[in-house]
Amino acid sequence: MDLKITLLGGDGIGPEVLAQSVKCLQAVEETFNHHFTYTEGLIGAVAMDKYGSPLPEETINLCKESDAILFGTIGTLKYDDNPSARVRPEQGLLQLRRELELFTNIRPVRIFPTLVAKSPLKKHVIFGTDFVIYRELTGGIYFGEKQWSEDGTYASDLCEYSEKEISRIAHLAFKAAKSRKKKLTLVDKANVLETSRLWRKVVTRIAESYPEVKLDFLFVDNAAMQMMLNPNQFDVILTENMFGDILSDQGSAICGSKGLLPSASIGAEHAMFEPFHGSYPQATGKDIANPVASILSTAMMLSHFGMHEESRAVVIAVHKSMRKNVVTKDLNANSRYGTSEVGAFIADNI
């Protein structure tokens, strides 16, 4: 298979971990006889420093012309001090999601058997946890109209949803549930929000087309509680943008380390794959960042393009690195392996 891949390393540890993903993809090309081309683009603080914009036109075009985007991480300490600045690195990411219409963010949460001890939750609580969050990514309060009063004493953000925005992600989530444990939980706040009521209405109707899937509902406050008390009750969680942001970060904490979780952002025409974790500026350039989340994101990319065997090969190599304790220091304080060695080990085992 031929694939055009855009690499957006971004800020912080992004470029370092992404380089390990490329190693793995090159191993996949060789082993399975594919042909991937890689082009690099700028986004985030690096783009701001060079072009004054966190998402230069050039980068958008590059992404639009490619089959898939591998994304690193975004944000630097320099801009973190001032969350109120109009132009922030994150704006680049939000704008890219919107430009490419990446309306579905998929975040699997699964416990690595070797890492149960890392979880803040007790073993019997997390046992068997394996769920995936489908988060709406281009609507809701993130992108609704924003206002300030002239005197600066009042501000507002509009949360809005249309049936179309809900139904396209709902179909993807139901399909995922069908191929998994056949349970879909819609998380909303339908006892307070009208947008949540619209979600319930649309999702309840769509459920009729997926009779194999059991649909249930949880208010978001209860969901946050259940995710702590009993995370293994979940299979597919479907939710709107803001709730998905909160719950997926909470979900990632279940695993103890954010350095392990991949994510995919899918649209009708484009797809982007990125680690769950942030840019970890303190670790930049030190060869200590965990490349596994980024590498597992490439596995999600391979699956997305139907290369399931290839995807499995990557996942198996990652598991091997854990079993053999070829891991970065975040997982084993005594480890002598750096980012690049772990990446090479995984690539060599594909």
Place this chain on the structure above:
Amino acid sequence: MDLKITLLGGDGIGPEVLAQSVKCLQAVEETFNHHFTYTEGLIGAVAMDKYGSPLPEETINLCKESDAILFGTIGTLKYDDNPSARVRPEQGLLQLRRELELFTNIRPVRIFPTLVAKSPLKKHVIFGTDFVIYRELTGGIYFGEKQWSEDGTYASDLCEYSEKEISRIAHLAFKAAKSRKKKLTLVDKANVLETSRLWRKVVTRIAESYPEVKLDFLFVDNAAMQMMLNPNQFDVILTENMFGDILSDQGSAICGSKGLLPSASIGAEHAMFEPFHGSYPQATGKDIANPVASILSTAMMLSHFGMHEESRAVVIAVHKSMRKNVVTKDLNANSRYGTSEVGAFIADNI
């Protein structure tokens, strides 16, 4: 001291647990020579069944004329099946918060030493956890304008805040931090929301008047993660209505049982005290509900009116019930004590 107290038992186990609180308050009256009067009012599903409204005019007036309100719980299975119904029991609670301008919801999260085993989190993770959430309760997306398109394919909820709404709760939160561990964490999403930027601006300015208190900021997604990874880093968390709803329920899960946590809702002229937990319809009338959350809410009420010694006496009696294992079945499956016996034991020990 003379106090006029309105009792709103509400639905489900509300009236049963509230009855135990009254026992305790009567013990306080006797022991400390106070005089409290109690009047009952209707709210929630019981009020809907009787008056067709979850918050009858009568109840509002009763509350306005009293010094404090003790609230039970709200919601029944009957109405839970239909979250989209226009008139729901919860509407009564939301309207009451608004009518009485109860703009600050205070939810302490503290681990009972005897109950560490109940927490889903590992012992070393929760060790020392003792924080309090100050949640804004009468603004934000809960009360902003709501819209539907005529064809029912679009809905919106407006999230809005004014400087005044933020500053009044911020002052209360800073004062609390000053008398505690001197740390205040503002939780927001200032990298995306304009309302969050207003919160940061206002809170940062108010911080100047409280130089003893260290102010820091967390994005809400990170806060949900930190609450799982390292809850004992928090002292006072200040946040807007929707984020507070989610985080306080997540926080309650830290304790393993929701049956233990009290809350207070404070306004300039009125104050209401209620357990954290829901109406637990399945347990109604069975004398198995845990009355501790409701009883500890009365302790918050006593403190609120300056009766600190009285409040401590209630808390000490609760601790004694735990130490002596005079608890309901949710805390000890072999317990033979019911709601009413636990309430009586605590009252007798005041």
